Amino acid sequence: MTGQTVRPGLEGISVAETRLSRVDGEAGELVVGGYPIEILTEHASFEEAVFLLFEDRLPTGTELDRFRSALATRRTVGEAVHGVLCRAAEDGDSAMDALRMGVAAASLGTDADDSREAAKRVVAVVPTIVAAYWRYRQDESPVDPDPELSHAANYLYMLTGERPSDDAVGGIETYLTTVIDHGLNASTFTARTVVSTESDLVSAATAAVGTLKGPLHGGAPGPVLDMLQSVHDSGDPEGYVRDRLDAGERLMGFGHRVYRVRDPRAAVLSAAAERFYAGTDADGFYETVERFESVALDALAEHKPDRRLATNVEFYTAALLHGVGIPRDLFTATFAVGRAGGWMAHCLEQLDDNRLIRPVSTYVGATDRTWTPVDRR
């Protein structure tokens, strides 16, 4: 077929109706499950937010208790998965590679054909896999999940082996809920494409992890932290920003494909980071973060007067995750801990009214070649 308009990256093409989240890039608004992200993160636990996305309503107290225990009973992984994670850590594989292999193996012994079962299993198991990999990487034994702890608290507990503080749990819970869903981003689209073939949700999660790993999607907060640490050490944000922009480089944590104003998630995470660092910022790291943001925004406005470049979610993700003690190498995997809720909700939504996702391409190759036998090439 010729004469079709090609839209590289599917930019601006809507391929699904969803009730899960709405991203308004012009107004800088994000609605998740019907609630503005500011309201959802203020009130909901991560488990409540996942239930909301799965069921399109808030749980009653009893339903929430039941949902929490459903996740608790699905949180452990077997010996086979531990074997994979231990080997990945020994071989120096990245956290995202370990997570991809761990998620793929997590269906062992479960009924992967039952979609609702698999959705809960995936959400429950992602933090366990990330934490176990990290413990192996530190030459430490993995820590079993504690059924008494919430999803967010368990993640920190399994990473460190210590009961986390309420402030740290609050910080990570806000982060996980903030990133739970965000329209048809690349990994979510991948997950929907996989289940649209009537494949299973564990396969969808495995493919989504692989998609999130890419630096254009989930990989920015690590470099943001490197940048903030370098500025914190030098004490010279103006010099850093000038050098980067003069060299034609981009400042990590600023700009967005969809948002033309400040990413609403940056506002939620900056408030959470401010709360978290208050009273604990002995070496003034958070002061550096705030000063850097203001210097960078002024410089970007001058550098690109026709393009509104605002702070994006990754800037305060780096500050907050670093504050609550998540190692830099786990930033993208921690994003997956939260986004797993959105991935699975999208898969269930896709299956509710499924149509195979199968776009077309425009052929631009040769059409009139004549075959040359191999001995004459």
Ligand code: COA
């Ligand atoms: N620092 C400096 N300049 C930037 C910039 C940044 N963070 N983001 C965009 N620009 C500039 C581009 O260089 C480009 O300039 P040009 O027209 O002279 O080439 C212009 O602004 C428009 O950039 P464009 O690539 O069209 O923006 P985009 O909407 O496609 O890209 C991002 C969005 C997120 C990829 C981009 O802003 C970026 O690379 N940001 C830094 C990485 C980051 O924080 N990623 C996490 C995103 S959540």
